[in-house]
Each structure stands twice: as structure tokens, then as C-alpha cells.
Amino acid sequence: MIKENVRKILNELPVGVELVAAAKTRSAEEILEAVKGGIKIIGENYVQEAEKIQALTAHRSPLTVKIKWHFIGHLQRNKVKRATNLFDIIESVDCLASGEEINKASVQEDKIMPILIEINSGREEQKFGVLPENAEDLVRKLSKFSNIKIMGLMTMGPRFGNPEDARPYFKETKKIFERIKTANFPNVEMKFLSMGMSNSYRIAIAEGANIVRIGTGIFGKR
Ligand SMILES: *Cc1c(COP(=O)(O)O)cnc(C)c1O
Numbered sequence: 001m002i003k004e005n006v007r008k009i010l011n012e013l014p015v016g017v018e019l020v021a022a023a024k025t026r027s028a029e030e031i032l033e034a035v036k037g038g039i040k041i042i043g044e045n046y047v048q049e050a051e052k053i054q055a056l057t058a059h060r061s062p063l064t065v066k067i068k069w070h071f072i073g074h075l076q077r078n079k080v081k082r083a084t085n086l087f088d089i090i091e092s093v094d095c096l097a098s099g100e101e102i103n104k105a106s107v108q109e110d111k112i113m114p115i116l117i118e119i120n121s122g123r124e125e126q127k128f129g130v131l132p133e134n135a136e137d138l139v140r141k142l143s144k145f146s147n148i149k150i151m152g153l154m155t156m157g158p159r160f161g162n163p164e165d166a167r168p169y170f171k172e173t174k175k176i177f178e179r180i181k182t183a184n185f186p187n188v189e190m191k192f193l194s195m196g197m198s199n200s201y202r203i204a205i206a207e208g209a210n211i212v213r214i215g216t217g218i219f220g221k222r
Pocket of ligand 1 (some may be wrong): 045073211216217
């Protein structure tokens with residue numbers, strides 16, 4: 001079933017839109033099944049979970065080679081070092097301190113860490129992300145760090161019964177994306193706009209998303 005779900009979604013996605021399998025709480029077996037269906041990017045919310053899955057699947061093709069890992073959860077300071085080792089992109093940077101930590105760890109490892117800035121487009125108190133009006137300033141400040149590379153934005157947006165209600169939040173995030181692109185900060189390449197989940201990805205794509213993060217729609221109910 002997982003394999004079929006992935007194939008169906010991949011068939012539906014326009015060219016240029018990448019699919020991240022949001023894999024929190026899923027087993028190594030389930031994730032391998034998704035990879036067999038064609039998943040190329042795995043999204044994890046927890047550093048420990050990614051470590052566990054990567055260890056369990058390290059000897060298994062095709063996960064050994066071409067799979068990319070995106071961190072999509074809230075990154076705790078004491079896990080930054082491990083995260084920079086485990087992930088290809090950290091999608092959820094939302095403050096200067098976090099970017100600074102990632103930069104420091106990346107300097108030590110002599111690597112450049114691609115990151116996205118998470119926008120709290122719904123302005124929800126319980127959610128992470130920088131407020132829309134503060135996003136550009138944060139990007140300007142982070143752009144001065146030598147070993148992180150800002151490559152776009154991510155947003156969750158409020159969860160609605162009717163996904164159509166999410167559209168204004170995607171629109172606003174896209175506007176910020178374009179504004180920052182125009183600002184032409186050094187060391188910033190606005191390439192990825194990560195928004196849309198199982199119930200809202202079609203609307204997110206219509207509003208300009210080129211990364212969608214899907215969990216339930218691939219793996220079933222959590
Ligand atoms: C869980 C999760 C998703 C996927 O949500 P679904 O509704 O299961 O598709 C996407 N993005 C983030 C950051 C998540 O934590």
C-alpha cells in the first residue's frame with residue numbers, strides 16, 4: 001500500500017516539485033517500502049529517530065546510496081552537531097541562535113550546511129518559525145555566516161479541515177520568498193519553497209511550493 005501511495009503521488013506531482021516522505025514514528029520497514037515506491041527524500045522530526053532509521057537501513061540498498069535526509073522538526077541546541085552530520089538540509093531554522101549553532105558545527109566539520117528558514121505563517125503561538133515580518137531580517141543576519149547556506153523557506157501553516165483555508169498562508173510565504181529573492185543577499189540562494197502536507201499539498205503547489213512534505217498520505221494514519 002505504501003509503495004502504491006508513493007507512486008500515485010509522484011505521478012501527480014508536476015515536474016520540479018520534490019516529495020519528502022514525512023517519516024516520524026514510522027518503522028524502517030515502512031520507510032524502505034516508501035523508498036521502493038520511488039521516495040528520494042526522507043523527512044525526520046527527531047534526530048534520534050533519524051539516527052535509528054539510518055543505522056537500521058545502512059546495509060540495505062537502495063537506502064544506502066541516493067536518499068537525501070531533511071530535518072523538518074524543531075532542532076534542540078544540544079542536537080545540532082548530530083543533525084549537521086545526519087541531514088542534507090535542515091528545513092526548520094527559525095532564529096539567529098540556531099543558525100549560529102549550525103554554522104559553528106559546520107565550521108568544525110568543514111562543511112557548508114544548506115538550510116531553509118521556517119516561517120510561522122499562521123502566527124500561531126504554539127508553533128515554531130519566525131514571524132513573517134521578521135523573516136527578511138533573519139535571513140540578512142544569517143547570510144553573514146560562512147558555513148550555512150540559506151536555500152529557501154518552509155512553512156507548516158495552520159491545520160484546517162478544509163485545505164482551501166490554508167491558501168492565504170501559502171500565498172504569504174511565497175510573497176516573502178520572492179521578496180527575499182529580490183533582495184539578493186550574498187550567500188543566499190532562494191531555490192526551495194517547502195509547504196503543503198497530505199491534505200494541502202495541491203493548494204501549496206498551486207501557490208508555488210516546490211517541496212511538499214507528506215506523511216499520512218504515504219504511510220497511513222499515525
Ligand atoms: C508530520 C509532518 C508533515 C506531514 O504531515 P501529514 O499531515 O502526515 O502529511 C509535514 N511537515 C512536518 C514538519 C511534519 O511534522
